[in-house]
Amino acid sequence: MVEKDTKKLSASFEENIKYMNQVLPVKESFDLIRRDIVIGGKNAVFYYIDGFIKDEVMLKIMDSFFSVTPEDMPEDAEGFIQKKVPYVEVDITEYFDDVIRNVLSGPAALFIDGYSECVILDCRTYPARSVDEPDKDKSLRGSRDGFVETIVFNTALMRRRIRDPHLVMEMTEAGQFSRTDIAVCYMSDRVDKALLDNLKQRIGDVKLGDLRMNQQSLAEALFKRKWFNPFPKWKFTERPDTAAACLLEGKVVILVDNSPSAMILPTSILDMIEEANDYYFPxxxxxxxxxxxxxxxxxxxxxxxxxxxxxxxxxxxxxxxxxxxxxxxxxxxxxxxxxxxxxxxxxxxxxxxxxxxxxxxxxxxxxxxxxxxxxxxxxxxxxxxxxxx
Structure with missing residues (x-):
């Protein structure tokens, strides 16, 4: 379980900026950027990671901020994101832990003088390869795409195949230092509730400093196995069509950020010998x-x-x-x-x-x-x- 800091933002703009400068190595890390601007006559500060931000999107957002006049400036952060932020993925938070986690994950954090909350702008982009077909999981028929190392792309590949409101993708995290994103995907009307609750409890109870080997580290932490057992306890796949088929069968699919494959539960020896061609042939x-x-x-x-x-x-x-x-x-x-x-x-x-x-x-x-x-x-x-x- 990841221990979270419950320290809240102060009503003082200077104290918030001072705390952020103490926690984040702004001067030491060249890719950690602090950008001071003025919005509607109020001082504001951006924190973001260079390389994770879409330059064109940020340019348009900041251009709209510069056009805000002091008379049009809302009184609180909620009103600001509703009236003055021309972007879809935006949120507010009042905890420093959420702010720091978001900044290090890619979104930009905006502090505005007079607001006791921080505005989070999720205009990030990750370096990613194309969704080519996996080398070790090819099929004679069917699609030619595969999972990549970006978890959002992987969830989109499955969502594209299952357009059903019962498809749920819960996001959590593990690793005290890595704070690795984990997505638990399932069909709410078909999944085994007892299995799902047990799995989510196990993920919540994981006590690791980091998931250095991503998916394999999580698998070893969730289900301990004897050292002399060479057989896997999970079914792994790099194909989104196979993962989507397993979801429709009532199974649970676990995606880990930075890993180009999915873990599928429950599994058996018969599932291990399946391949994508089984779904495409008569x-x-x-x-x-x-x-x-x-x-x-x-x-x-x-x-x-x-x-x-x-x-x-x-x-x-x-x-x-x-x-x-x-x-x-x-x-x-x-x-x-x-x-x-x-x-x-x-x-x-x-x-x-x-x-x-x-x-x-x-x-x-x-x-x-x-x-x-x-x-x-x-x-x-x-x-x-x-x-x-």
Missing amino acids: TVTAVYLKITRALITFATVFFTPLYLLFMQNLEWLPEAFEFVAVRDTVNIPLIFQFLLLELSIDGLRLAAMNTPTMLSTPLSVIAGIVMGEFSVQSGWFNSETMRFI
């Missing part, structure tokens, strides 16, 4: 593809230890599978051959990730051929083991 085709992925997943987990078991007990091996039996004698036991090959494959994968794209494919092919040929001829590995891997 039922028969989708079921066939899902069964195929389930069999491959089962084979990936169990075939290697099963093969090792049969090789250690050849009398159990059926005659139809005699061709897979290891006949040659080598210097390394079979179990260590598998471990070394797995380590070698991971090493090749790591090398491919850190190699320029134009070189990664040919080098990977050459390395695989040379490694396979050398390993068999050297007597370290059986040819059957190489074929099995």
Whole structure:
């Protein structure tokens, strides 16, 4: 849970500015800007982060402020935003904690002499990449967009697909220092209320200094798991159409700012083997593809230890599978051959990730051929083991 400062703004304009200058490193940080202006004959101060503000929007807003005369100046901040602020995303607050959090998140804070509240202008823009299709979650049909690192863009991608008033996106935050934005998305008429309440309570009880790994830090904090469990407790997706489909199924989608993927709850092993194509193909085709992925997943987990078991007990091996039996004698036991090959494959994968794209494919092919040929001829590995891997 993020502890909030309950200190309120003072009725004195000078005291408010003095406190802001003490908390924010205005002189030390080049990107933290303080802008002094006069609005309707009253002193005013802007605080904002350079790089987060839309210059064109701020230019038009300040141009309208300069045209305000002392006679037209409202008596309070509420009247000021209603009559003199030509912008849609505007709010007022009376707490310094909200002001500082907003300034560091991107919106501009405006203090005006004579007002005991601060005006918040959310005219921010974040550096963001285009919403291209994810590399690891492609589909043969359907849309070609994907989540990005900006949470507002991600919620808009789902809102574009579900135009229903029951779609609720609650915004909260976690991390005492990072104050990372978290959006809990659900369909109010379909979600499991007990699950939703439990999830929101867990997020509220999170006690972390920061979410340095964004989504993964939140996942580990919400549901502790044993260190020897390699299986995920969440379903992750980078596709907004998949997240929208899960919302319509009554599930909860969690978005974390700075993370280009969504967490989906509740989940099961059947959800883990789903992909976007299941939603775009006919039922028969989708079921066939899902069964195929389930069999491959089962084979990936169990075939290697099963093969090792049969090789250690050849009398159990059926005659139809005699061709897979290891006949040659080598210097390394079979179990260590598998471990070394797995380590070698991971090493090749790591090398491919850190190699320029134009070189990664040919080098990977050459390395695989040379490694396979050398390993068999050297007597370290059986040819059957190489074929099995």
